[in-house]
Amino acid sequence: MAIILGSIYYFVLCPSFFAPALVFSAIYLFPLLCFRVLNFITPIEEGVSDILNDRFSPWWASHQIQTLFIAVPSLEAILKIIPGAFSLWLRMWGSKVGRGIYWTPGSCHYDRNLLEIEDGVIFGERSTTVCHVITPKDGKGLLRIKKIKIGKRAFIGAGSVLSPGVEVDEAVMIRAGSEIYPMRRVTKDGEVKIND
Structure with missing residues (x-):
């Protein structure tokens, strides 16, 4: 700062x-x-760990580095209105991003390095991808980190939330306001399956 x-x-x-x-x-x-x-x-590894222990967490450190873009979303919204700029931005962070993706300026993407998005995906306004979740359990803070994978020509409706480990098949349309819980797979027929 x-x-x-x-x-x-x-x-x-x-x-x-x-x-x-x-x-x-x-x-x-x-x-x-x-x-x-x-x-x-110290690469960020997918899996489950205790965020409350005294060990260094690469994910936590990387999250702190990204805090500026989380706190001031207009910094990335500027990139989203320039064709290809936001996709390039995510690639620079380490995500695998295809071509022809439409990012609405209000979409929010945490964990910029953990996304795998194929060609032609559309993100609706206020849609969110978050590749981590912290769950309190037995005095521990269980941190689950898992990539989100989205197939070609998928449509992510406005206000939808995709959680860690979510996989969206090719040409799937996710309705506005949907919450896809961790470790789920959304198939072409609209079915949501546990994908653990």
């Missing part, structure tokens, strides 16, 4: 071509670079 504020201060103090580039780099490139270094040193 200090780097962002410092770059904005520099922009105000010394307006030049370099100043906006510095602000852009501080907002978009620095967190991405930090994440890539962190993920190289």
